[in-house]
Amino acid sequence: MTYRDHLDDEIRAFIAATAAHYTEALAPDDIEGQRRVYDAMARAFHHGYPDGVAALDGTIAGVPVRRYGPGAGAAFGAGGPVVLYLHGGGFVLGGLDSHDDVCAEIAAATGLEVIAADYRLAPEHVHPAQVDDALAVARALAAEGPILLCGDSAGGTLAAAVAAEIRASVAGVVLIYPSLGLHAPPYPPDSSLVRQARAPMLTTADMEAYARLRFGGDPVPDPRAFPLLGDDFAGMPPVLALAAECDPLADDVPAYVARLRAAGVEAEGAVEPGLVHGHLRARHRSAKAAASFARVCAALAEFAARPARGGGGATGAAETA
Template sequence: MDYSTLLDEDVLAFIKETLSFYPDDLAPDDWPTQRAVYDRMADQFRAARPKGLPVCDDTIAGVPVRCYGHPSEAIILYAHGGGFVLGGLESHDDICAEIAVASGVQVVSIDYRLAPEHPHPADFEDMQAVAKDLTQQHSIVLCGDSAGATLCASVAGVWNSPRLLGQVLIYPYLGYPMNGGSFDAHANAPLLSLNDLIGFADVRGVKQETARAIPCLGNLAQLPPTFLFPAECDPLHDDAFHYHREAKSAGADMQIKTHSGLVHGWLRARHRSGRAAAAFDDILKTLKSLVG
């Protein structure tokens, strides 16, 4: 796949700048260094928080969280990406702040435990605990990117609540076999390759494939209104379409839109790429429609 012609100059520049943070001799299993590099990279693209937005750190159900905006009846619970081993409250701070302002409701960003120190199901348990706690007093929308989207979909597939208004899944991993289609066509895509996916899955430490780890094994018929936003140049692209097809067949309310000319991790390019900015606007409008 010739990404130099498939992607525009802004996206190619974003990819080049992202990769510039990763030294050639970085060991794939040196997670402290991997996290430090990832955090420095995320900070490079970090935008200033909108002025006047109240932000505070807290704990919910014993899990660290960061809250953006004033308390509201409906809340967006956001789970960050990073392959279940990278990222945290800082790496997605600006994204959550912008979502809070655009949606007009509070955003709660969850700092779930990371592998390999805390193998699955620690990540799922944290996500579910916070979601259940919030729904004691609020309606919620689940939203996440990459691994965070996986956690959202896993929770929605095993837990049904009338206070779960919907889920918004940004370039998610949903658990279908990693072969054929985009898994082959985009196996060497920029910023996320098929080998990367396999590596992250190994480190996550799933000992038994259940719906708590693999969203496509969940009860798809019970899913709340779901919006899928895969990236075109991403091995995970077709994973979202398999989920969409099976969930619709089960009777779920599902919508999907491919963001063309974009790669996995494009959220950080939303202020540097017209394509990414338009895609982020799609997501913001969708979230606002769900929280009413």
């Protein structure tokens, strides 16, 4: 694929603006350097908070979190489903600040409380530390009522894994360009891992490197790490899953949606044309990215408005410092 011809001017400008932060020659194993540059890039794209949204840092189940309250007064814990947001970054990068404005805008657009979890990162903490942290927060929140799960990239992986563990307590799931399968060569020649191997923003080689860091070596075929390896999808909550066309992970969403539908689960998926991995940060720069983000927010609001699906087995209590 000739990306210059395939991507519109807005997305090409977004890619260039992102690349401008990666002028340092960083070694792949320079984790602190990679985080420094990623965090600086996230700050440069930060769009501020919408009017009426406030945030409060605390902990839930021992995991640092940031709670975003919509509307005047930011009424935390006011009832109704809350959104647990799990950030992207390959399980290695990111935190409460990297997706801060994304969470604030979801709160404003949906009228829902959003809670971002600062799960532990690899390589200091290998799998399943990230799943354990996300699941601990989700169980604590679900003990108080239904929750919604949302995440991008690695956070989408975690959202799908958490949903499989506590499916009866989840009112809906929204996944944004998630990684859902066990990706190891050799790849089928018609796979997006081959077609989009050198896509802007994320390459197949990047995916392989993140996986090694996540596991401290070769990946292990664990359904909690790779939700497509699961063998039981019955009773899963409704799902909206969105992939980016120009992304090595593009095939994961159609495969996941097919598995859910085969199990009788309500699932909608799309591979969005002309978009790249990480396009959430382009939502104020690209009409296509803005439309995708609006779709995310609309799905969360619609899932929240539905009658409760029924309780289920989550334990623990949420605490906020």
